[in-house]
Amino acid sequence: MQAQERPLARLAFGSCADQDTPQPIWDAVLAYKPEVFLFAGDNVYGDVTSPDLMELRAAYAKARTLEGFSRLRRQVRHLAIWDDHDYGLNDGGAEFAHKQRAKELFLEFWNVAPDDPRRAREGLYMSTMLGPPGQRIQVILLDTRYFRSPLKPTDRRGAAGRERYLPDADPTKTMLGAAQWQWLAGQLREPAELRLIVSSIQVVVEGHGWERWGNLPLERQRLYDLIAETRAAGVVFLSGDRHLAALYRESTGVPYPLTEITSSGLTRYYATSREAGPNRLGAVYGLPNFGTIDVDWWEGTVGLAVRDEAGHVRRQATLRLDELKPR
Ligand SMILES: [Fe+2]
Numbered sequence: 538m539q540a541q542e543r544p545l546a547r548l549a550f551g552s553c554a555d556q557d558t559p560q561p562i563w564d565a566v567l568a569y570k571p572e573v574f575l576f577a578g579d580n581v582y583g584d585v586t587s588p589d590l591m592e593l594r595a596a597y598a599k600a601r602t603l604e605g606f607s608r609l610r611r612q613v614r615h616l617a618i619w620d621d622h623d624y625g626l627n628d629g630g631a632e633f634a635h636k637q638r639a640k641e642l643f644l645e646f647w648n649v650a651p652d653d654p655r656r657a658r659e660g661l662y663m664s665t666m667l668g669p670p671g672q673r674i675q676v677i678l679l680d681t682r683y684f685r686s687p688l689k690p691t692d693r694r695g696a697a698g699r700e701r702y703l704p705d706a707d708p709t710k711t712m713l714g715a716a717q718w719q720w721l722a723g724q725l726r727e728p729a730e731l732r733l734i735v736s737s738i739q740v741v742v743e744g745h746g747w748e749r750w751g752n753l754p755l756e757r758q759r760l761y762d763l764i765a766e767t768r769a770a771g772v773v774f775l776s777g778d779r780h781l782a783a784l785y786r787e788s789t790g791v792p793y794p795l796t797e798i799t800s801s802g803l804t805r806y807y808a809t810s811r812e813a814g815p816n817r818l819g820a821v822y823g824l825p826n827f828g829t830i831d832v833d834w835w836e837g838t839v840g841l842a843v844r845d846e847a848g849h850v851r852r853q854a855t856l857r858l859d860e861l862k863p864r
Contacts, residue, residue, distance in 0.1 A: 544672035544834050550575035551827040552620065552737065552777020553802025554606065555582050556599040562803050562825050563605025565848035567612070569829060573667065574613045575676065577777035578620025578737030579802070581646075585625040590638050593625050597646045617647050618661060618678035620737035620778050621748075628701070628748055630685035631714070640683075660684060662717050664724045672834045675729035675771075677721070679736045684714025688752045698813060699746035704754050712756040718763075725769035730858060731832060731839060732771045740774045741787035741797045744813035748778065758790060765792035770862040773798070773839065775828065780807040782826045782843040784818040784854050792863035796856055798841045800828030822851045 549571035554560060566574065581600045583593030600606055609615070621629050625639040633639070640661060643649075655661055660683035667674045689705035713721065725732070734740075739749040740757065750757040764772055774797035785797040796818075808823040822843050831840040837859055843852040 542669040544668040544832075545572050545674055546832050546834070547571050548573045548575065548674070548733070548830040549827055550577050550735070550775050550777075550830075551800050551803040552577040553579040553622075553780060553805040554600075555802075555804045556596050556603060556606075557582070558804040560603055560605050560804050562827060562846045563609055565844065565846055566827050567605070567609060568848055569827075569844070571613055571829070573676070574609060574615040575678070575733070575735055575775065576615060576617035577735050577775060577800070578618055579622040579778060579805075580617060580619065582622045583625060584622055584627055585635060585639070588635060588638075590625060590635055590642060593623070593639060593642055596623070597642060600646070616663070616665065616676060616678060617643075618663075618680060618735055618737060619643055619682060621682060624682045628688070629682060630687060631683065632687060633682070636683055658716065660714070660717060662713075662720065666727065666729060670728075671730065673729040673731070674832070675724070675727060675732040677724055677732060677734045679713060679721070679734065680717060681712060681736055681738050684717060685712055686710035686753070688748070691746055696746075698744060702746055702748065702752045704751055706755055708755055710753050710756070712750060712753050718759075722763055722767060725763060725767035730771050731773070731861075732769060733773055733775055733830065735775045737776065738778050739776045739785075739797065739799055741785050741795055741816060742799070743815045744817070761787075761791045761795070764795075765863055768792075768863050771858060772861060773830070773841065773856065775800070775830075777801040780805050781810045782822040782828070782852060783814065783820070784841065784843070784852055785814070785816050786818055787816055793861055796841065796854060798828050798830075798843065798854075800826050800843055803827060818854055819852060826851065
């Protein structure tokens with residue numbers, strides 16, 4: 538009898554790990570025993586001020602010396618995408634002059650293989666299929682930095698709901714860029730029972746004016762429409778960036794209710810954060826955290842949870858796989 542590929546049941550993810558801050562949370566992440574860990578961006582903080590990218594190099598060098606971070610990288614299969622602070626520019630997009638060199642540093646730090654497709658194309662988006670037919674988890678990591686058009690700055694900096702950016706319906710602006718959009722359409726046509734779409738910045742969230750897909754509402758609708766058009770089942774969004782954690786669900790303009798779990802940060806947190814959450818499920822959580830995805834293939838359920846530094850569940854939602862399908 539042929540050896541069977543085992544279905545995956547335990548994944549974890551996180552974002553916003555400052556290499557200059559103690560990172561005690563890795564003990565809880567390792568104790569959870571994830572089969573795969575997803576680094577959702579701001580995996581180090583290395584905003585650059587000069588073309589030699591000294592700060593980003595130093596950030597990666599320091600991260601290599603961190604015990605928990607390194608143990609996770611040694612012991613647990615993992616995938617990574619960047620956000621602005623490991624891209625090298627706060628809230629940065631396509632305009633960042635040193636993005637090619639920042640990408641090289643990323644490929645080196647994350648030991649990306651010489652024949653990996655990311656080396657032969659622009660940006661760092663990637664996907665992988667885990668598990669046997671009938672119990673497949675597709676992980677899609679989107680690059681929301683390399684191609685992204687400039688965002689529309691706010692008219693009232695810091696005001697609730699318009700903290701930094703305002704929605705911009707300019708049809709020429711892009712979140713993913715043409716090549717990544719085309720690639721994504723192909724990925725969504727691949728058969729899979731569960732698809733974890735990792736976007737460093739939040740996708741479905743409403744109610745704040747920090748970076749989010751809602752800054753480019755036409756691009757966000759394009760994403761929802763693409764899920765409908767490709768009849769991609771099983772989509773759940775994972776995001777980070779915000780220094781808070783929460784669960785969200787969008788039910789309008791989508792082929793089926795789309796749930797998002799945001800986990801941020803592994804170290805950086807914003808304990809007093811308050812914001813409107815018209816499509817948030819419950820309150821935000823404002824202390825260090827990581828996210829987990831537990832799949833029960835026999836019950837047909839996916840448990841999403843935000844966990845604290847002790848590994849305790851602070852926020853959770855359970856989804857039924859048979860409800861994550863376009864009608
Ligand atoms: Fe960020």
